[in-house]
Amino acid sequence: MTGPDPSPDGGAAGSAESGETEPDARFTLANQRTFLAWSRTALALVAAGLGIVQLLPPFPGVRWGRHAIGVPLIVLGAVTAAQAYREWTRTQRALRRGSPLPHSILPLLLAATIAIVAAVSAAIALISATR
Amino acid sequence: MPPPPGDLDPQSGRRREPNGDPDGDGRNDPAGDPYLAAARTRLAWTRTALAFAAVGGVILKTSVPAGLAVLATCPLVWAAGRLGGGPDPRAGAGAGPAPFVRRFRLITLTIVVVAVVALVVSVFARGRPA
Numbered sequence: 001m002t003g004p005d006p007s008p009d010g011g012a013a014g015s016a017e018s019g020e021t022e023p024d025a026r027f028t029l030a031n032q033r034t035f036l037a038w039s040r041t042a043l044a045l046v047a048a049g050l051g052i053v054q055l056l057p058p059f060p061g062v063r064w065g066r067h068a069i070g071v072p073l074i075v076l077g078a079v080t081a082a083q084a085y086r087e088w089t090r091t092q093r094a095l096r097r098g099s100p101l102p103h104s105i106l107p108l109l110l111a112a113t114i115a116i117v118a119a120v121s122a123a124i125a126l127i128s129a130t131r
Numbered sequence: 132m133p134p135p136p137g138d139l140d141p142q143s144g145r146r147r148e149p150n151g152d153p154d155g156d157g158r159n160d161p162a163g164d165p166y167l168a169a170a171r172t173r174l175a176w177t178r179t180a181l182a183f184a185a186v187g188g189v190i191l192k193t194s195v196p197a198g199l200a201v202l203a204t205c206p207l208v209w210a211a212g213r214l215g216g217g218p219d220p221r222a223g224a225g226a227g228p229a230p231f232v233r234r235f236r237l238i239t240l241t242i243v244v245v246a247v248v249a250l251v252v253s254v255f256a257r258g259r260p261a
Contacts, residue, residue: 029168032231036175039238043182046246047189053253054193070253078246085239089232 023095031091038084038106042077049073061131065124069117076113080106176212179238180205186245193256197248204241211238 022028052070059065083106090102164170184205191198211234 026166026168029172032235033172033175035235036172036179036238039242040179040182042242043179043186043245046242046249047182047186050186050189050193050249050253054189054256067253071250074246074249074253077249078243081239081242081246085235088235 020093020096021098023092027095028092031088031095034091035084035088038087039081041110042080042084045073045077045080049077059124059128062124062128065128068124069121072113072117072120076110080110083109173212177209180209180212183208183241183245186249190245190249190252194248194252197252201245201248204245208238208241 049070049072052073053066056066087102087104087106094101184202187198187200187202187205189198190201214234
């Protein structure tokens, strides 16, 4: 059986059987930098969420306000890190096969969550101001 | 035996080294690290280590042991980028495999653990009072 190699980096390097070859090192390094950039974004989301929950003063009249903003950011940080790893493996595999690069859902995921958190933040600020 | 005329650099008049570096000392070697890909990747690892330090600093404000644990990962992340085993930009296509899978898996796992720690701290630790 000659199924696809689950490992993006090892195993089938240069294997003629699987039709995969190790890509140009510059492409591998660029893919690596993209993974690291998403990892930093994930860490920034975790830091922002924790900072909102722990360092901001509570919203008057909305006791759950800080958690409603901060906790989704922390969860998004964890999801971003896991998805970044998944996309790194998929991209590396595509580079090795010479196939088109896979579509990334991370920009959409990040933009949608930040927009929702911004809307929730605005609602909390308005509720807090009216109380 | 004098070098063939085709191997002379037209600007300096000196003989070109086989790798295209006119000085022969490696500083201007275009084949050494084309587009500075490896240098930029090392810097990306350093920025990632600094991001871990920033998160550790935020956690330190509310939970000292958890913050110290996250801060302890910074030198490890930095060292992970400095360790060898990565692809050589001079090698071009067809080079050997890069053993980065375990390193990246570890980074991902660390970020997820840090996020869980942050969640626990944010839910159970007392935040800033009114």
